Amino acid sequence: MKIKSQLSNIISDALKSANIESDDVVISDATKPEFGDYQYNGVMKLAKILKQNPRQIATNLVEHIDTTGMIAKVEVAGPGFINIWLNDEWLGKEATAILNNDRVGVGYVEIPQKVVVDYSGPNMAKQMHVGHLRSTIIGDTLATLLEFLGDDVIRQNHIGDWGTQFGMLIAYLEEQGADGATTELKDLEQFYKDAKVRFDESPEFADKAREYVVKIQSGDEHCLNLWQSFIDASLGHCEEVYDKLGVNLTRDDVRAESFYNPKLADVIKTLKEKNLSTISDGAECVFLNDSEVPVIVQKGDGGYLYATTDLAALEYRAKELKADRICYVVDARQGQHFKQVFTIAKQSGMVGENVALEHIGFGTMMDKGGKPFKTRDGGVIKLIDLLDEAVVKAKESIKERDAHSEDELENIATVVGIGAVKYADLSISRESNYIFSWDKMLSFEGNTSLYMQYAYARIQSILRKYDSEIKGDIIIGDETEHRLAHLLLKFEDTLSKAATDATPHTITSYLYDVVTQFMKFYELNPILKGGIEEEVKMSRLQLAKLTASVIKKGLDILGIEVVDKI
């Protein structure tokens, strides 16, 4: 339900029939309940242009607003605000209409786009660590969201599988023998360390490693096989993490750095042809806006750099995949890099003018002291360990609560623990750094996943207790029901905003509002207790059921599961 655009139309019509010229009508959420549900603040601006008293214009306009349908009443307030109240009957009718709708009333975008979402991007030489968490889950949420709204989404996992360190790794892999390697690889971090030790202590090994780098690049079959088996094993680790996280990335989504390797020479060729690049200190460089520091696209020794690979990837995505919008869900620290690469891609024509290029940057995960998040001894925290710990901690706190069977407990702990980690991350506006705190995310109070999951479980419990058919319409009986129904119908407006701005936290704060409002409704309006009229009971049951559907769908888009019982 696109409430705002419907209201916007009504106001536009009113402006027309009042003979007032105006361009686009912007409807805002009311800042306070006393001011209704929505407000139109455009009159003050119009007053300036028309050189008239804003209150007079507002009073005139209000008389032309159609209040026979969705709007119950409008009022002029203050210097010329127009406050809008939604009609209870309309709310009830609309809410009833989406009761059995599996999209809970959310429509599709008018013009579907082809969107490439680049996210996760782990390095194959290392185990995934906490630094990969944000890219992976923000990217996955964005992809799921856009897909749900009707865009054609192409997920791209730009894994790091190319570069000098792989010479060392496959030389070491070969030395360990295939069988030993499979076990060794269980801990990539350790494997890398061991290989590095070997590299540093043995000049012969180091030579071999360097030789293998060249051999991979030139397509030597033996080395490529070793490399491939290494990548496969490493990718297996990532998939284990994706599986735990419930992230929808598969091998089909992998477009590795190596994939673009054959295209890099052409990138340089294009840049030279367009006279964008010049040689400086022996390296092929692009100087942007008379900037002193160039973007280096080819090293003095002929090697390519990540800017080159990203340009190749941009061209591939724009021309081969025919993307309308390309989103890079990558650490905010790479902002400058993307700004440069985007500019070059457009200037060189590798990407068409009308393709939207977006760097969806995010901040760093910090510890309580505001320092980058590390283990006690200063090492990186493996993502898989973090997730396992979350489940263990969740289990401890659930155990105290209620009698659950071992299986139930395990399942709930997994859903709650993983959900807590994801929600904590997604609920912070992504650009800023965020402080990682077990206490906060697992305290299960306030704006956390458990608060949502708990509300969902409570609703399920009510629906279980009332085990006959629920039928009938939603009839708005009081203020809390009015607000709850209104919130539930705002779901689409919320998702649209989150999709445009690429801000998952828009969805989490919405869900938090929904649940808070439900809790208020539920405290005030008993559902199953005695002495309630059948019609009222049904309406409240339906409202509860619809709330549960919105919570479930909202969390689903965030990649968070729910359970029927906690």
Place this chain on the structure above:
RNA sequence: GCACUCGUAGCUCAGCUGGAUAGAGCAUCGCCCUUCUAAGGCGAGGGUCUCAGGUUCGAAUCCUGACGGGUGUACCA
């Protein structure tokens, strides 16, 4: 040096395409479980929105500058 980014309650954060008395959660202090899951609800206290100018009928929001934190900045990704 230059560029980007952030600065809102004791703490963690919303709000930023300009609107009315700046909002949540945690923490603190009260109240509500014979009553649909109290991991809940109700209430109280807590603010010079870093500072100084500017634009405007109106600024936490836009512009300029200062201060403070973070980040990036020529052959790693």
